[in-house]
Amino acid sequence: MAELSIIYVGKKPTMNYVLAIVTQFNNNVEQITIKARGKSISKAVDIAEITKHKFIKELKYQSIKLDTEVMEGERGQSNVSSIEILLTR
């Protein structure tokens, strides 16, 4: 089993990501990073908080990093904020 895992937050419902994280921790993954950009950042925080308060009480936020990524779009470059939340149990 992998010991490190990354979850990219997109358009799926919040609980899909929560259940994916809970399942991975139950399969001996030791660290999971939640990554999100732009409007999905709020959902990433929801996912982390729901996982911690409803499912895995001993969950810890090992680190929370904010960054800015440059995106290539049809109208040229644009900047988008991102978050990385590293979870350990």
Add this chain to the structure above:
Amino acid sequence: MAELSIIYVGKKPTMNYVLAIVTQFNNNVEQITIKARGKSISKAVDIAEITKHKFIKELKYQSIKLDTEVMEGERGQSNVSSIEILLTR
């Protein structure tokens, strides 16, 4: 002048908050906390990143805290995620 300040992120445009933060740092405020709940969390991260990358290069994220707050609504209680980003220069 106050040395500690709190900015609550709401419905105003992102740049309003950025300029408020830059102004306060220029008036000898030493620490500013950005607080946001729910969908405004993404905007809070934008505000922090724009302030750091476009205006105050030496800005540091002293701490980033995630939490869940209980809100009283017409249909009873609901949980909402929150973020607190502590900025220092």
